[in-house]
Amino acid sequence: MDIPTPRYRCPLGRLQPEPMDVEAVKRRGWREQRLLVVSLEDDRLDWMERELIRRIGERLYGAREARHG
Structure with a gap:
């Protein structure tokens, strides 16, 4: 019988932010x-x-600065 080896769950994994729906944030704003x-x-x-x-x-905020590069 094959018993799957338990995977190590990194405690930092739960600190990763969930992807944000930018359009939904703009719409709500x-x-x-x-x-x-x-x-x-x-x-x-x-x-x-x-x-x-x-x-x-x-x-309202002024013209965009010219980029030199």
């Missing part, structure tokens, strides 16, 4: 607190929406 988190690279936005968001971001 909008519905509960009216916070909007959006990327300009989001494929769901058209050019006009991206431009509007970019202008609002620059007005």
